[in-house]
Amino acid sequence: MMAGLSREKTANIVLALLLLGVPLAAVAAGEPFYVTLATRIVILALAAIGLNIALGLGGLVSFGHAAFFGLGGYVAGILATHAFNGETVLFGLPSTTSMPVIWLVAVVLCGLVALPIGAISLRTSGVYFIMITLAFAQMIYYFAVSWPDYGGEDGLSLYVRNTFPGVNTAQPLPYFLVCLGVLAAAVCLFWLLRGSRFGAALEAARQNTTRLSAVGIAPFNIKLVAFVISAMVTGLAGALFADLNRFVSPSMASWQMSGELIVLIILGGKGRLFGPIAGAIVYVLFEFALGGITERWQFFLGLMLLGVVLFARGGLLGLVAGRARHD
Amino acid sequence: MTDAILELTDIRKSFGALKATDGVSLDLRVGEIHALIGPNGAGKSTLIHQISGSLKPDSGSIRFQGQDMAGLDMAARARRGLGRSFQISSLAPEFSALRNVMLAVQARQGSSFRFFRPVAGDRSLTEPAMAMLERVGLQDRARVPAAELSHGERRQLEVAIALALGPKAFLLDEPMAGLGPDGSKRLTGFLDALRSEAPILLVEHDMDAVFALADRISVLVYGSIIATGTVDEIRANPEVRRAYLGDAA
Ligand SMILES: Nc1ncnc2c1ncn2[C@@H]1O[C@H](COP(=O)(O)OP(=O)(O)O)[C@@H](O)[C@H]1O
Ligand SMILES: [Mg+2]
Numbered sequence: 001m002m003a004g005l006s007r008e009k010t011a012n013i014v015l016a017l018l019l020l021g022v023p024l025a026a027v028a029a030g031e032p033f034y035v036t037l038a039t040r041i042v043i044l045a046l047a048a049i050g051l052n053i054a055l056g057l058g059g060l061v062s063f064g065h066a067a068f069f070g071l072g073g074y075v076a077g078i079l080a081t082h083a084f085n086g087e088t089v090l091f092g093l094p095s096t097t098s099m100p101v102i103w104l105v106a107v108v109l110c111g112l113v114a115l116p117i118g119a120i121s122l123r124t125s126g127v128y129f130i131m132i133t134l135a136f137a138q139m140i141y142y143f144a145v146s147w148p149d150y151g152g153e154d155g156l157s158l159y160v161r162n163t164f165p166g167v168n169t170a171q172p173l174p175y176f177l178v179c180l181g182v183l184a185a186a187v188c189l190f191w192l193l194r195g196s197r198f199g200a201a202l203e204a205a206r207q208n209t210t211r212l213s214a215v216g217i218a219p220f221n222i223k224l225v226a227f228v229i230s231a232m233v234t235g236l237a238g239a240l241f242a243d244l245n246r247f248v249s250p251s252m253a254s255w256q257m258s259g260e261l262i263v264l265i266i267l268g269g270k271g272r273l274f275g276p277i278a279g280a281i282v283y284v285l286f287e288f289a290l291g292g293i294t295e296r297w298q299f300f301l302g303l304m305l306l307g308v309v310l311f312a313r314g315g316l317l318g319l320v321a322g323r324a325r326h327d
Numbered sequence: 328m329t330d331a332i333l334e335l336t337d338i339r340k341s342f343g344a345l346k347a348t349d350g351v352s353l354d355l356r357v358g359e360i361h362a363l364i365g366p367n368g369a370g371k372s373t374l375i376h377q378i379s380g381s382l383k384p385d386s387g388s389i390r391f392q393g394q395d396m397a398g399l400d401m402a403a404r405a406r407r408g409l410g411r412s413f414q415i416s417s418l419a420p421e422f423s424a425l426r427n428v429m430l431a432v433q434a435r436q437g438s439s440f441r442f443f444r445p446v447a448g449d450r451s452l453t454e455p456a457m458a459m460l461e462r463v464g465l466q467d468r469a470r471v472p473a474a475e476l477s478h479g480e481r482r483q484l485e486v487a488i489a490l491a492l493g494p495k496a497f498l499l500d501e502p503m504a505g506l507g508p509d510g511s512k513r514l515t516g517f518l519d520a521l522r523s524e525a526p527i528l529l530v531e532h533d534m535d536a537v538f539a540l541a542d543r544i545s546v547l548v549y550g551s552i553i554a555t556g557t558v559d560e561i562r563a564n565p566e567v568r569r570a571y572l573g574d575a576a
Contacts, residue, residue: 192442192443192445193442195445195446195447196441196442196443196444196445196446197433197438197439197440197441197442197444197446197452198439198440198441198442199442199446200426200429200430200433200439200446201430201433201434201439203419203421203422204419204422204430207419207420207421207422208417208418208419208420210381210401210413210417211417211418211419211427211430212402212430213380213381213400213401213402213405214379214401214402214405214411214413214417214488215405215430215431215434215435215488215492216402216403216405216406216434216435216492217402217430217434217439218400218402218403219402222439225440
């Protein structure tokens with residue numbers, strides 16, 4: 001409460017500064033590997049911010065968001081591969097290596113796919129919603145596995161990283177900054193949504209759908225729009241992830257990936273602006289620090305998750321900042 | 328030509344073998360308070376649920392402002408002007424009292440698909456919402472999360488939300504419950520004036536309030552209406568005395 005800044009805001013600022021400062025320092029110190037690690041954090045946080053719109057604000061526990069992450073990845077992979085070979089894509093559509101175009105295609109496609117998936121899944125709730133979103137994601141996963149044109153199970157390599165006007169994306173730091181810019185935009189989007197009339201209706205839908213109906217707002221429509229926006233953001237992250245690794249595979253759309261996104265949110269603090277970022281930082285650092293020592297690093301992650309769920313429902317940010325309050 | 332704004336005709340609803348609503352017909356007229364009384368488990372809340380659209384009747388028709396409500400869900404009925412309060416408070420528990428009312432104000436303005444402008448400083452939402460809280464006497468508790476309000480305060484908040492919708496008819500399910508004598512008295516005075524804004528179908532256990540307020544009373548027992556009439560008619564009705572009123576009359 002010092003100087004008018006809440007503890008959560010202070011924590012957010014610290015996280016933002018770390019996210020920008022550590023990679024810059026790493027480059028200065030001649031350790032570009034850490035930039036790649038930070039880029040991974042940024043992209044996973046972006047994917048989780050997408051899911052946080054549905055899960056954190058709307059209470060929609062989608063266990064299928066990896067489908068959109070994978071879809072975004074394949075958009076990048078497929079458009080770039082055809083462009084590299086000088087071919088067109090399906091139906092003679094032009095291929096491209098331009099990131100902004102790829103992002104647009106990924107976002108629009110994910111929105112279009114999320115619309116029917118959401119419309120069907122939202123007829124259910126609770127554990128059925130979890131299962132039906134999982135089922136849709138598995139369908140997309142197996143579709144990717146069984147499509148030999150794009151590598152099937154083995155995945156698809158991008159020969160060079162796609163391009164962004166005025167930026168040398170092949171270098172780790174410029175690409176990191178591009179990703180960080182997208183993340184910053186997504187944080188703003190989340191913040192605006194949460195504070196808006198739509199956000200108020202969505203948060204009311206999470207707390208009490210009957211209340212929302214009783215004032216005359218149809219919960220289904222609100223949740224469906226949230227699900228679609230959420231999928232679009234996660235899809236955009238998928239496209240960035242493909243470019244980071246210069247590789248796409250069905251595993252991006254696997255149920256493990258969906259679970260990972262949920263874990264990031266729960267770890268960091270669901271519904272919180274910087275929750276996914278805190279979650280992604282902890283997750284990737286755990287993976288990096290312990291993954292080198294033991295194959296069983298996920299065991300320790302599990303322990304930590306257990307601790308958070310049992311003792312810090314608001315996630316790590318909740319631990320720092322206390323309970324979230326609406327005015 | 329009738330001045331009934333709400334008309335139920337032969338509504339039936341069973342839960343398994345239990346006939347919770349057993350051929351109910353009643354109407355609500357412009358400017359009146361129509362009280363619905365009856366013992367616990369008589370089916371009063373079940374009837375309110377069917378009118379508001381949270382339960383579907385097995386048969387029978389519900390007409391509101393001349394329009395058949397069948398096939399309209401709860402949200403659609405609310406938009407057409409049916410404002411309800413719940414017997415068991417149904418609020419957004421994490422939202423403050425003010426935010427709960429603001430949600431109703433924004434719904435009334437028909438504008439929930441606005442994605443960017445923040446609601447927090449939006450005076451077209453906060454001012455009408457605050458005015459509603461003042462009307463029910465909850466203005467000092469505006470910033471308190473609904474979950475932290477007392478039982479009686481939640482009842483008042485329910486009423487404030489229904490008010491904010493500017494409905495054409497109110498369906499109030501036991502708004503006095505948990506208010507205490509002072510609160511009941513204040514709310515009684517308040518509802519008395521409210522009937523000129525929109526008629527009220529009032530489910531209530533507090534007989535003093537019912538006798539003070541009601542233009543007409545219907546008595547529901549085991550899902551059926553056994554009598555409808557003015558306060559004096561109902562007080563004098565031997566069947567009602569036997570089935571329900573006991574020594575309260
Ligand atoms: N969803 C339901 N399923 C089964 N029985 C119900 C349900 N809702 C209410 N009932 C039963 O219907 C009867 C009427 O209940 P209710 O309408 O709540 O009565 P009242 O409001 O008059 O006290 C009660 O016997 C109650 O147990
Ligand atoms: Mg009841």
